[in-house]
Amino acid sequence: MRAPADSNRLKTNSLVGHTRDVGTVAFAPDGKSLASAGSDGAVKLWDPATGREVLTLRGPGTPGEWGKFAWSRDGRRLVGLQKTGDAELSRCWNAARGYEYAPSPQFVKDLEAAGGRK
16 A cells, blocks of 8 residues: 555555455555455455556465464465364465464564564
């Protein structure tokens, strides 16, 4: 989202793609990517300048409620906490390619310290 040079009004884009409610969003450190998580279980990456969906991230398992998301400082990884039933799972993705992998314990601790648990 950016303001045109000749106006004080912000440009807005609609992000269309989730099939259910969205409860969590997080901007990448450089502001060039936006992650959204819906109760449909999908995590989507967007170009906030255009509103275009860039990538859909899905992990194994059933959809669940998403807690807070955090980007790595370099913007290459995204981690989120997902609650399914009584379990809370950490999910980590390569934000450029979309594959999921196990997050480092320190990265999860940093997320939890930032208020990642709901």
